[in-house]
Amino acid sequence: MAGHHERAANAPELQLPADSTRRPAFYGLVLQWALRLVLVGYIAITLLLQPPDRDLWFCILTLAGYLAAFGAWTWWVVRTGPASKDITSRRPALCMLAADVALVSLLSVLTGLHSPDNWTSDVLRTGLFLIPVIAAAQLDPFLSGVTAIPTVTAYIVVSWIGQNGNEEPWSSILLNATVLSGLAAGSVALSRIQRSKVETIEELARQRTQLLEDVLGLEKRERQALSERLHDGPLQYVLVARGDLEDVRAGSAPALDLVETALKECSALLRDAVRELHPEILNRAGLKAAIEALADSIAARDDLAVDLDSSTWPADFRTDADHLLYSAAREFTTNVIKHAHANTLRIELRREDGEARLRIIDDGVGISDARLAKSIAEGHIGMASIRTKVLASCGQFDAHATNAGTEVAIVVPLPRD
Structure with a gap:
């Protein structure tokens, strides 16, 4: 995968208009x-x-x-x-x-x-x-x-x-x-x-110019990540199945089983990619239900206790920020599972004063503020993606180490009723 410092190849060079400040x-x-x-x-x-x-x-x-x-x-x-x-x-x-x-x-x-x-x-x-x-x-x-x-x-x-x-x-x-x-x-x-x-x-x-540059670079990195994911996963199974087709035509029963297995794996990987791009439950039942389903899937693990608080978020409330908030919750909880070695995980989803507030707190090994800032600055694909999208939505992003782990807080303004 290309380095995180690489800019979008086809992105125009963005500069301040010469007369905007003079x-x-x-x-x-x-x-x-x-x-x-x-x-x-x-x-x-x-x-x-x-x-x-x-x-x-x-x-x-x-x-x-x-x-x-x-x-x-x-x-x-x-x-x-x-x-x-x-x-x-x-x-x-x-x-x-x-x-x-x-x-x-x-x-x-x-x-x-x-x-x-x-x-x-x-x-x-x-x-x-x-x-x-x-x-x-x-x-x-x-x-x-x-x-x-x-x-x-x-x-x-x-x-x-x-x-x-x-x-x-x-x-x-x-x-x-x-x-x-x-x-x-x-x-x-x-x-x-x-x-x-x-x-x-x-x-x-x-x-504003820096944010536009970040968005363009982020879009390229996300497209490249998705391309590599499809290439290394579903496409390889398709190529394997295509290679076994000659044996299937020759009447080989084991080859037919191999083709069926490859197609099943390919279908599962494609379904996961589609679900990650836009979860079906988010579209069908809303953000609160999607976060609850995410918390239930994490709680099914034997080594991690999950505490979810979404009492102030209406069940049928839909916003333009739903996908962003869900993506943030999924990204940061995945980081906790992979790297934090935490025992407990708390997820808070609140609607207060015309703002959506998402907090994810764990009691794992934590990460230093300097290392966290460096990870964001170097364009870590998950962290940088969420941060850029939050800032582009005129929101606030804060991630810092605590005495007992790491805390991530996101605030996104919502349209007034």
Whole structure:
């Protein structure tokens, strides 16, 4: 049989979509673009309504230089696209945030020095309050924190330079700086919250991809196991019977007996395989009856006592998880019989709070948690199969050693009534 680490030969390579984890960052860049457009419009309208007494053209050239940088940054965002890993690069973001702070600070200082009697500098200075919001849209707490310090510092310095003209008291400057600091701190916290959400989405997407890979690999291993089982069992008896047919045609009575025996064995093996794929009692009488029949067959052994508790499971209750739960019970009880050398075996089947709960506990030799985890990780066909199917059903799987043996617990959600 092929090694457990082998992947499904025909399974497609599953990877996270390139834009599934970077698209939020791209949307953040779009939000930054819109906020910077607001900042440019705010400054342009301010200069238009209340132009400075001197160096208006220098202010216009400064704004034009910023627009050139803004255009280059916009071109970079569009060219990079949401699927590229470069979309989260910090260097372009830092350059543009520095340009934001420099633009507002420089224009505020120029208008404050050259037109101290106008309100232009005071209004432009207020634009610094928009920069922490722009930084927060990057979804990077580091960038938000790095931007907060120069933004608050620039506000204090600009206010101090223009203080002689507008005669604003230091108490007002410090209060406004405190509000700006709070806004900057909030942007850092918001970036951290949004980043944690993005990381959670990335982890869920990674788990989903891993689960799909496990399911595909598991399907191949199960098919291969079934193929080998049919090849080594029923097919060999069929070939033996076919080889004895010449003797039967020649009138040999012993050959006829051999053919009959081979066909009987073949029929028994095929019946066992079909019963294992989908037990007839499970389809006819339901999960509770199937588990009870399984417990009775195990209890027929002289060396193992079985305790079954299925009192909370309705006799006629059917779910989509019936086959999974029965397969789990059969797999783990078989492991107990073969390997645990246990004296007692307890099986619990419960329906509680909209969930199906199956527990199998034995008092055998047990297995260490490390060895159990290694067996699952290496793809043990029975254990890995059940675990993968349980997780694919949004359920919970737990197997661990106890002081008296081993305990396996499975929880599968059921549809609400």
